[in-house]
Amino acid sequence: MSERADSKKQHIIKAAREVFALKGFKDVTMKDIVEKAQISRGGLYLYYDSTEAVFRDVLAMEGELEDENDNDGLVTSISDASAGDILMWFLREQKKEILKSRKSLSVAVYEYAFYCRDKKINSITKTRFEAEVLALEKILIQGVRNGEFICDDPKALAIDMMYTIEGMKICSRTMGISEKKIDSELKIMLSRFVGVEE
């Protein structure tokens, strides 16, 4: 693909991202994207032939952005920080993710995940979830090694925690959760493996 085409795609994706953040996945039409990107109908079809195709690229770009401040990289690079510190950073990130609603793709991502199940397409959701479990697991292992955390089975605990976090995310989207409630829930989560000491 030429560089020119690539930059055009970037432009489209950027515009489409806003639309998906606003309307979720299912309600977005090619017309919406065309209008937000201020390009012609035919022009969009030169690059994408469905909203789904656009959304896949939106997600891919989103992934790249995240990779820049990559979890795993961070974890290893600042390995001199205590596991507790790193965990707190991880949870703060998750909290941000739970809270952000507008300008976030989260609803679109859920809708897209449902859509993928229907179509038997392998969605990106799973990959992400597993990456986060892995990152968390590493943090836990290091913490156990340091004697900061008490935990028999870090992998199982990581999964357990990520389910809880996923639960908060979806509850935040569907029924709303106050920041305060998130904080106290996160504290409870910590007590699962950190000696009570706050």
Next chain:
Amino acid sequence: MSERADSKKQHIIKAAREVFALKGFKDVTMKDIVEKAQISRGGLYLYYDSTEAVFRDVLAMEGELEDENDNDGLVTSISDASAGDILMWFLREQKKEILKSRKSLSVAVYEYAFYCRDKKINSITKTRFEAEVLALEKILIQGVRNGEFICDDPKALAIDMMYTIEGMKICSRTMGISEKKIDSELKIMLSRFVGVEE
């Protein structure tokens, strides 16, 4: 409303339920429902003027069905059973809920919840979640009283567990979870407050 009309509505709801289970909430059209119910376009409009109105009734009927084997009723009625037994029953129910996917409305319910957030409609999701938190809390309190469970703050724990369960539900819908994984996760959850004794 006449009995006749009521039975007609039942017929529509039954048909619509299948459609919603298959297609979720957003993709369902009045035409879909009309075709599944084998009635005329105008006929449907006699009873409902939008897919949303139909879905609300589908959910209401779903609720009635559940009330028949009501959580709360059960909990109080067999108060001679140990809290542990009741909890196991509660978790078995949740596991069923997590696993069922086809013939289940769960995806439609999520999509509807997103839809409600957009429209600022108060959704049924929150009510349900809170009811389940309450039921679980009661079980925990009884268990603590009996000396079966160890737990300082039963309400917070109930919320914590329900978030985890919600997380499993959504993950089940979006990426799939094997029954085995659910079992081990539930075991982990139990260890949060039951002395290790498996």
Next chain:
Amino acid sequence: MSERADSKKQHIIKAAREVFALKGFKDVTMKDIVEKAQISRGGLYLYYDSTEAVFRDVLAMEGELEDENDNDGLVTSISDASAGDILMWFLREQKKEILKSRKSLSVAVYEYAFYCRDKKINSITKTRFEAEVLALEKILIQGVRNGEFICDDPKALAIDMMYTIEGMKICSRTMGISEKKIDSELKIMLSRFVGVEE
């Protein structure tokens, strides 16, 4: 037709009249009439099979009501009154007709007249117009006989005046005319044949 059926028709016509006064002729549906009359859909069809059929009866009833304070009757009965007085009464009636807009069938009548032209049906409008021309002509003749009015051709003058009045009616419906303007126009009309003497 049984007396019972007749009274049912009366009920329908009365209700329909309100609907036609509100919505004109073309926009009225069988449903509108059914709802205003609070009868069943099928019930209406026992008596009328179209809005047009209903409207014809509405007009007929309207005609009967007017016959009770019949122009012609009045003119002959109070033949001892001066022609000028009778004319003033006639014009006052016309003025009322020009002004009344809501609760009047006038727009419906116009729409119906257009409809009849399309369908080559002979409308009631012509009959009425001619009746009024005739009444006016009689008044004029009497006035000439009395020496009150000056006029060579009373018939032509009556037609002339009725056109002018029709013009005011339609202008009132389509663009609105103030009462004051009607008054001054009527004065002008009078000057066509009455010596200036006001």
Next chain:
Amino acid sequence: MSERADSKKQHIIKAAREVFALKGFKDVTMKDIVEKAQISRGGLYLYYDSTEAVFRDVLAMEGELEDENDNDGLVTSISDASAGDILMWFLREQKKEILKSRKSLSVAVYEYAFYCRDKKINSITKTRFEAEVLALEKILIQGVRNGEFICDDPKALAIDMMYTIEGMKICSRTMGISEKKIDSELKIMLSRFVGVEE
């Protein structure tokens, strides 16, 4: 608007005009216009989103056509003609207007005027009426100046005449008037201010 779009609109308006002339205003559907213009349903919506919008443009085009043989322009340009001549021309135009029925928009215009009253939209009817009153008034003033006509209040007389003409128009649409009757009525009208001399 591009020239292309403009010519497409012209095409639509031309087709729509025929439909409105045939069916009046209220009965015309987007489908009617689409079929007459031989374009697609969606194609029409590119240019107009309601029959009313189309009709407004039909009227506008009609106005432009008339402007080409503009009343006012004519009156001033051939100021060397006698007022009587100009008046005769004016009345001949009015007579044409009264008589033309098929291929004329008059019924549609009336229906549209009723529609506008309902919707509180300011209709074009009033503007036209007032323009014609003004034109007529100028003719009368000139005639009085020339000593051709006798008339104290040209404005009032112009209004008076236009009401009469409006009456003939509407009667022509609703009950039909022969050309002969129009001629004799116009003669009567003339006698209102021209010395008897026929």
Next chain:
DNA sequence: AATGAATGAGCCTTCATTCAT
């Protein structure tokens, strides 16, 4: 006679998609 549920035709409107320029 009377009811009102049910039907289906018909219009409205929006969009994905195509195609001539």
Next chain:
DNA sequence: TATGAATGAAGGCTCATTCAT
């Protein structure tokens, strides 16, 4: 490449009309 006019399928909704009860 890029445009945007044009198409037509699809779904929404309303109403005249019928018919079993």
